[in-house]
Amino acid sequence: MKRTFALNTEPHVADVGGTELLFQPEVMGDDFMDAYAALRETHRGSGVNLEDLTTIEPGQLRAVTRSIRTFLAQLMLPESAELFTGLDVVDAKGTLVSSHQDLDAARAAAEAVTGGRVTDRLRLPDRVLVELLEWVVELYSGGTRPPTSSGGSATASPPRGRRGTGVSPSRASTPTAGR
Structure with missing residues (x-):
């Protein structure tokens, strides 16, 4: 039995306001995890939550955005990295x-x-940097946020607002045999 595994050979492209940033087609898992761990370690103990940058002070924001740029540049092709960190x-x-x-x-x-x-x-709003960070984490970690040294990611917060009491269309449908 033979099984063929495909490798991405075309760079991933992030189009940011008409500027294309090219990311490596494939990144080895340990390279990604090392870079991601370094990003998180940079801000450990500083009170900065990379998942919620709305609560940090302006002085801290400059250091955070620089470290996010450095992390993302490690995953870019050289020409894009040079522009992005310039x-x-x-x-x-x-x-x-x-x-x-x-x-x-x-x-x-x-x-x-x-x-x-x-x-x-390449001047970008902070929200775009955060969106790029989230995209890259999803892209290279297979759609799940990588675990941190604390033993894993926190569970997602419940959705805002009140839960509806209505029956969903899928539950209201008639069950079929074999399901």
């Missing part, structure tokens, strides 16, 4: 002064410019 230094008028891949180098360059600041080359 940092630009702009002056007070918003004119591009320099571009960097390293946050410390970008900060140093910004300090040397009057009114200089660091911006992401």
